[in-house]
Amino acid sequence: MSANELLSVLKAVAEPTRLRMLELLLGWEGPRAGPVRSGERGLCLSDLELLVGLPHALVSHHLRILKEVGLVETERRGRWTVYRPRPERVAMVAESLRAVGTTRLLPGGPSLSAA
Numbered sequence: 001m002s003a004n005e006l007l008s009v010l011k012a013v014a015e016p017t018r019l020r021m022l023e024l025l026l027g028w029e030g031p032r033a034g035p036v037r038s039g040e041r042g043l044c045l046s047d048l049e050l051l052v053g054l055p056h057a058l059v060s061h062h063l064r065i066l067k068e069v070g071l072v073e074t075e076r077r078g079r080w081t082v083y084r085p086r087p088e089r090v091a092m093v094a095e096s097l098r099a100v101g102t103t104r105l106l107p108g109g110p111s112l113s114a115a
Helices: 003-013 016-027 046-053 056-068 087-099
Strands: 074-079 078-085
Touching: 003 016, 003 056, 003 087, 016 046, 016 056, 016 078, 016 087, 046 056, 046 078, 046 087
Parallel strands: none
Antiparallel strands: 074 078
């Protein structure tokens, strides 16, 4: 993962609401209002609105940012959109963070040799 890519992801999750939303997407086990079945990873926009207590437009904005940095993916189910975390991407970010301080920035541009 390049240093610029890592910085973009860190900037996205530095906002407390987005970090909370990612946490919910990764591990919510409670009831759901939308089409996501119990035990299935992911939530719909309505679920996230209820869980974070923010209006539709703001939740949608935060999800768009998480999707742009690759932490969230979407799936259409009829009129619903299911938002799912990308655990492999979260793991890649964690590995890149572990590599900070143990790798050198390569000449010609900021990038990390890990991941």
